[in-house]
Amino acid sequence: MEIDMKIAMETDAPRQNLAINAYRTLKHDIIRGRYVPKEKLLMSLLKERYGVSTGPLREALSQLVADRLVVAISQRGYRVAPMSLAELNDIHDARAQLEGLILRLAIERGDDDWEASVVATAHRLAKVTDISSPDELLDGWDFRHKAFHTAIASGCNSPHLLQMRNTLFDQVERYRHLWLQETVMSSTALEQKRQEHAALVEVILARDAEQAAILMRDHLMTPVPIITRVLEARGIS
Amino acid sequence: MEIDMKIAMETDAPRQNLAINAYRTLKHDIIRGRYVPKEKLLMSLLKERYGVSTGPLREALSQLVADRLVVAISQRGYRVAPMSLAELNDIHDARAQLEGLILRLAIERGDDDWEASVVATAHRLAKVTDISSPDELLDGWDFRHKAFHTAIASGCNSPHLLQMRNTLFDQVERYRHLWLQETVMSSTALEQKRQEHAALVEVILARDAEQAAILMRDHLMTPVPIITRVLEARGIS
């Protein structure tokens, strides 16, 4: 079983200006927890670490502020955005609602190609149960899981809604990573997820928008209690 | 009748760093059509015009790229984002859908204070019919109209959904300005709007989420045909 892990970075081009490069790597590092929430982001350190000078670096940081992954305090530089239970809940609520809306539209607007891509990505995801190294399994599962959900959403046919979905997704990712880091994905949990996905595909193919939106919202909200425990264990309220 | 036109810019602080200042004024100028779509944004010109040097200016521009009001072409600088019928339709569709969702949530979650603010801002908006200079009337109406819709949306109680609403709003504004520029707001059009608002308030107070979402979506989509004509008259497809 070959796992399809391409680079698949943010969008497209590898050789753009330095600001975009710095933005991508910094964002990646923040989402993956290389920096602790509220950690100060020293200009001098970042300049050295990412090999860029003040100009492009500030560009990258100001974009991360727009993404809400970094906060700027006037005259006091940048910090990694704090994490909180309130934000955890709001982000997941907003995302569940938005994803529910998008799914509703996709069911209303999606054509045969869309259905085909949903079925295809669902099938590819279901096949990841086979035994392999835990890391490979997790990486492979996560990649195909994301592809599955992206395929579903793309049916809404609205670039702007999909863009908002991406923005929210990055923020969810930071919390999600906290979960993946601490929780080993058990085979029972995996089985539960597979059932949820199967049910989702079923109602989607039946074009039952109401039920699909409900299933999707529940599916997206399930990780919240676990992440809550992890946050509390780290003394974050 | 005193019109309440405060500065009320983007968020909060007036005296921040130069990048934010440049960002605000540039955004304002683009939305108000000071620059034509696809117009080249010369660094040298902008530096002189806004009185900032390369650093802060690039920061501002890269944020406008994130807002999709400016596009960056690698090694070839920045341009004002193009406008098209496709984008007009997608932006309005996305906004109508999102606003419908937000309204649904607001009706579900909004408390008495929310209802009160909806009624208050609706009342303030309805009072702008009195005769005054056309400019004053338009500015005052627009300001109160925005306040009315913001009050409605705020009931959803989700900072992240409201933030996405703001982002979309800025993009709608650019198209909307095209409309305000060319169309004189007739008293019959104003009367129609007032009826739509009254109907909206009524179903909101009745907590009829389904009907409210439909009314809201229609209300937001009505300007599209007019803007389409303006765009076509300008040779934009």
Added chain:
DNA sequence: CTGTGCCAAATTGTTAAAATTTATTGATAA
């Protein structure tokens, strides 16, 4: 324990100049 004043460190912004890349012009050849 609580301010006060000084000093080091960091942010923020400007300027000048280097390194690339793109655009233009004008001469030459088909």
Added chain:
DNA sequence: TTATCAATAAATTTTAACAATTTGGCACAG
């Protein structure tokens, strides 16, 4: 005339050095 192409001009992108402010910490006095 039209196309090609090299030389030149212009603009972007980045760096580096420096000035101006601001913040944070710390010794010291009350």
